[in-house]
Amino acid sequence: MLQQQLVEHYSIAELALIARAYNTPEGRSLMRKAPAFTASTTKALEAAFVAQAVELAAVEAQRSLRPDAADGNSGEHRSP
Numbered sequence: 001m002l003q004q005q006l007v008e009h010y011s012i013a014e015l016a017l018i019a020r021a022y023n024t025p026e027g028r029s030l031m032r033k034a035p036a037f038t039a040s041t042t043k044a045l046e047a048a049f050v051a052q053a054v055e056l057a058a059v060e061a062q063r064s065l066r067p068d069a070a071d072g073n074s075g076e077h078r079s080p
Contacts, residue, residue, distance in 0.1 A: 006015060021027040 010018070022031055
């Protein structure tokens with residue numbers, strides 16, 4: 001499965017370059033740090049997603065409380 005994903009996203013030349021890079025001290029260091037980096041950025045993205053969802057839910061709740069919400073009018077100006 002991993003091999004299928006690799007060749008689906010990278011060319012053979014790119015995979016060869018990755019292999020060469022990962023066989024350097026810097027490349028090995030990157031590989032050791034990658035899981036922690038991914039975990040921290042995933043947490044930040046999840047927090048941003050939740051904050052955006054809460055904000056959008058609050059906006060929608062405010063819209064539903066407006067007097068014109070019952071008739072389906074979103075308050076947008078419409079030309080006759």
